[in-house]
Amino acid sequence: MEVFSNIYLGFSVLxxxxxxxxxxxxALLGTLVGVLPGxxxxxxxxxxxxxxxxxxxxxxIILLAGIFYGAMYGGSTTSILVxxxxxxxxxVTCLDGYQxxxxxxxxxxxxxxxxxxxxxxxxxxxxxxxxxxxLGRAALTIGPPEYFAxxxxxxxxxTSLSHGSFTKALxxxxxxxxxxxxxxxxxxxFKRFTYGSFTLIDGVGIVPVxxxxxxxxxxxxxxxxxxxxxxxxxxKIKGLLPGIRDWKDSIGPIMRGSILGFFIGILPGxxxxxxxxxxxxxxxxxxxxPERFGTGAIQGVAGPESANNAATSGAFVPLVxxxxxxxxxxxxxxxxxxxxxxxVGPLFITQYxxxxxxxxxxxYVGNVMLLVLxxxxxxxxxxxxxxxxxxxxxLILLFCFIGVYxxxxxxxxxxxxxxxxxxxYVSRKAGFEAASFILAMVLGPLMEKxxxxxxxxxxxxxxxxxxxxxxxxxxxxxxxxxxxxLIPTLRIKKETLNEGD
Numbered sequence: 481m482e483v484f485s486n487i488y489l490g491f492s493v494l495x496x497x498x499x500x501x502x503x504x505x506x507a508l509l510g511t512l513v514g515v516l517p518g519x520x521x522x523x524x525x526x527x528x529x530x531x532x533x534x535x536x537x538x539x540x541i542i543l544l545a546g547i548f549y550g551a552m553y554g555g556s557t558t559s560i561l562v563x564x565x566x567x568x569x570x571x572v573t574c575l576d577g578y579q580x581x582x583x584x585x586x587x588x589x590x591x592x593x594x595x596x597x598x599x600x601x602x603x604x605x606x607x608x609x610x611x612x613x614x615l616g617r618a619a620l621t622i623g624p625p626e627y628f629a630x631x632x633x634x635x636x637x638x639t640s641l642s643h644g645s646f647t648k649a650l651x652x653x654x655x656x657x658x659x660x661x662x663x664x665x666x667x668x669x670f671k672r673f674t675y676g677s678f679t680l681i682d683g684v685g686i687v688p689v690x691x692x693x694x695x696x697x698x699x700x701x702x703x704x705x706x707x708x709x710x711x712x713x714x715x716k717i718k719g720l721l722p723g724i725r726d727w728k729d730s731i732g733p734i735m736r737g738s739i740l741g742f743f744i745g746i747l748p749g750x751x752x753x754x755x756x757x758x759x760x761x762x763x764x765x766x767x768x769x770p771e772r773f774g775t776g777a778i779q780g781v782a783g784p785e786s787a788n789n790a791a792t793s794g795a796f797v798p799l800v801x802x803x804x805x806x807x808x809x810x811x812x813x814x815x816x817x818x819x820x821x822x823x824v825g826p827l828f829i830t831q832y833x834x835x836x837x838x839x840x841x842x843x844y845v846g847n848v849m850l851l852v853l854x855x856x857x858x859x860x861x862x863x864x865x866x867x868x869x870x871x872x873x874x875l876i877l878l879f880c881f882i883g884v885y886x887x888x889x890x891x892x893x894x895x896x897x898x899x900x901x902x903x904x905y906v907s908r909k910a911g912f913e914a915a916s917f918i919l920a921m922v923l924g925p926l927m928e929k930x931x932x933x934x935x936x937x938x939x940x941x942x943x944x945x946x947x948x949x950x951x952x953x954x955x956x957x958x959x960x961x962x963x964x965x966l967i968p969t970l971r972i973k974k975e976t977l978n979e980g981d
Contacts, residue, residue, distance in 0.1 A: 510550015
């Protein structure tokens with residue numbers, strides 16, 4: 481009965497004109513963000529964060545969540561029609577989705593992508609609704625030592641699972657930790673690295689940094705490339721409703737992708753993108769006709785698209801139950817909640833049931849809206865794809881400047897955004913990922929505070945982290961993740977040295 485009362489609470493929060501409208505706008509903007517290659521949900525959420533400060537916390541989260549899972553829907557459109565992924569999680573959809581379009585089955589590919597995303601999103605929300613409160617109650621036994629070990633594990637996993645070099649990811653994580661140290665000391669209040677600036681006393685804001693690294697950095701990177709009107713494969717889009725044979729081939733991949741995607745989404749790192757790759761690999765492995773994959777197999781669209789949508793729900797689990805962001809997008813959600821004065825952690829669900837259950841119900845209703853929106857608006861998204869980048873990116877820059885300035889009416893934060901925009905552009909060109917930096921910057925203050933509290937409790941003895949079972953296990957897992965990343969690198973270096981001899 482408690483579950484039904486909580487669901488009733490969630491719908492009572494959502495079904496107000498303001499929140500319902502914001503859920504719709506979030507889903508619509510998310511789809512647009514997914515359709516436009518080169519933007520992505522991280523940049524979009526960063527750009528829109530300042531617009532949420534005058535909203536109620538639950539309204540802000542409903543809007544931002546709609547952008548996050550809406551982008552997973554929109555990303556499939558470009559993958560199928562243009563063979564360009566709208567965001568990283570839709571890369572795999574290009575393999576079979578575009579080939580289906582070339583065979584005149586673009587409608588079937590877009591249709592099964594939309595229905596698969598809806599089913600996966602619904603299942604993901606149901607599992608999130610059941611799993612997050614259980615983890616939240618279990619997390620009440622966690623103290624500062626466990627919290628430090630948990631944040632350390634999250635940071636090491638994100639660094640270890642980085643797409644590129646582990647060394648480069650580690651460097652970015654260290655720089656992010658240093659950036660997180662700017663401002664007043666959490667225990668003594670001593671000012672660190674502020675250089676007399678009142679703006680830096682509260683630390684470097686997550687919004688200027690995120691908008692700089694993902695908004696300005698994205699613009700600078702794309703300005704170095706020549707973009708015109710993208711060539712769209714001309715085919716008549718018909719048959720958006722999948723046939724019986726399509727459903728028969730797709731229902732298994734959709735269900736497997738939904739379950740797999742949700743639990744991969746819980747893991748730190750680029751889990752949304754990993755889930756789609758994992759689903760594709762599994763479907764090809766278990767298929768009786770693996771040679772059809774890459775030539776227009778509908779299973780290669782249904783599985784990955786379901787997986788990446790379910791993963792967006794899974795990514796919320798560690799945030800709402802433990803207060804730990806699993807990826808950069810969740811770090812932005814954490815920043816948004818903290819700006820509104822919401823303390824995210826083990827007590828989040830019990831202290832703010834309206835926000836949690838309002839989010840849950842909005843994700844379900846948002847998935848229904850996306851299903852209704854996606855299919856009729858395919859023609860409009862095709863026209864949007866033809867917008868030249870020369871028009872798009874000046875608008876992004878304008879939103880960046882207006883958004884950061886209206887945050888606190890502070891010109892210095894515009895300069896902070898520009899500095900981190902240049903830093904983000906240079907780091908991308910050098911092969912350094914911004915994800916490790918942002919996550920370290922967000923987790924750093926939480927990690928430091930937990931470490932200092934633990935040492936105060938133990939009067940400076942580090943044994944407190946080893947004598948407590950949970951913290952000890954988490955630290956062992958952290959070291960294991962680092963070693964598993966380093967062993968292949970050391971083996972390659974050893975083989976290279978032996979060949980040189």
